[in-house]
Amino acid sequence: MKKIGVLTSGGDSPGMNAAIRAVVRAGIYNGLKVVGIKRGYEGLINGDIEEMKLSSVADIIHRGGTMLRTARSEAFKTEEGFKKALNVIKIFGIEGIVVIGGDGSLKGAERLSQAGIPTIGLPGTIDNDLAYTDYTIGFDTAINTVLHAISNIRDTSTSHGRANIVEVMGRHCGDIALYAGLAGGAESIIVPEEEFSIDEVCKRLIQGKNRGKLHSIIILAEGASKNSYAIAKEIEEKTGIEVRITILGHIQRGGSPTAFDRILASQMGSKAVDLLIQGKKSRAVGIKGNEICDFDILEALSMKKKMNKDLYALTKILSI
Structure with missing residues (x-):
């Protein structure tokens, strides 16, 4: 293998730039040429590609978003669009691709691998909704952003004696709400995975008010x-x-990614290059028990995400 590409797809997440930097520099360190594919699969179809140098990824590890930009591509899901992407890969002599994104992006990576293009997926999403990895790139930064917002909201909520509902992202995964709510001392945390009682939420608010509490935070x-x-x-x-x-x-x-997300993205990006050099394809890189690991993409996507029920139970104990 002499030439690889890297792209970011779907929603952006803090740490994507750190992952791009790791792919580019690990690739060059190992004697590979690396090209950046802009705007995800849409850019791949349109040939929006440029060679990446060491200087191309200088001064980006601390930046949020993605220097390669990102997009969602309906065209890539069509036979015509997919064939155009394969033609572009052939024209540019790309022998392997690293895809950074969420579940939809990994599905696209698996499709490329099935078409004979060795492809490695990295979990770039704030939602932490991929079951095969303990943490996704951007999740830690997102919960710290929410935590900062909770602190600000608590100040004004206390001044007015109000309750505040803070709605956070995560699609159908409640991890951002759970982790940020626990760290932020929220009175109630409402997630998709668990049924909730509005009467229980009200009871907590009334009990807090009766003991002189001036604010309440509901995540x-x-x-x-x-x-x-x-x-x-x-x-x-x-x-x-x-x-x-x-x-x-x-x-x-x-926002600027946390140290955790920068380190995680760097480790995963380097691992992706190693896998391509080893001749692997259709692999999803993750972290399990503080160890960087990889799974077959289809196996990874078939795993069912489970909420940490012990952590959820702890929030109820600590918010009495």
Whole structure:
């Protein structure tokens, strides 16, 4: 193998740049030429490709987002679009590709591997919704962003004696809500994986108010069964406590990655290059028990994500 490519696909996540940097520099260190494919699979179809040098990835490890930019590509899912991508790969002489993204991106990587292009997937998503890895690139930064927001909201919530619902991302995975809520001392954490009782939430708010508490924080994962406004309305009707809503949205995807995400992304990027050099294909790189590991992509995607129930139980104990 003499030439490899790297792309970022789907939603961006802090640490993607650190992963790109690791792929480029590990590739060059091992005597490979490395090209950057811009705008994910869409850029692959359109041949938006440039050679990467050591200087191409200088001063990016601390930056959020992705220097290669990203996009979601419906065209890549079609036979016509996929054939164009394969033609571009052949024209540019790319012999292996590292794909950084979420589950949809990894599915695209597996499809390329089935077509004869050795492809390695890295889990780049803030959602932490891939079961084969303990942590995804960007998750740690996202929960720290939420934690900072909780601290700010608590200040103003205390001043007004209000309850505040903070809605966080995660699609159908409640990990951002769970981890940030536990670290932020939230009174209630509502996640898609667990049924919740609005009466229990109200009880906690009333108990807190009765013992002189001036604020209450409720963390809501976006994939939960009820939305922020419906929950706020019910709480106000049942308790008379004023509720404000903060939807953090895409602020969770931005910002400088934490040390954990930079190190994780660097390890995974280097591992991906090693796998390609070894002649491996259709592998998903992850971390299990502090060890960088890899799985067959189809096997990785077939694993079912399970919420940490012990951690969830702990939040109920600590928020009494």
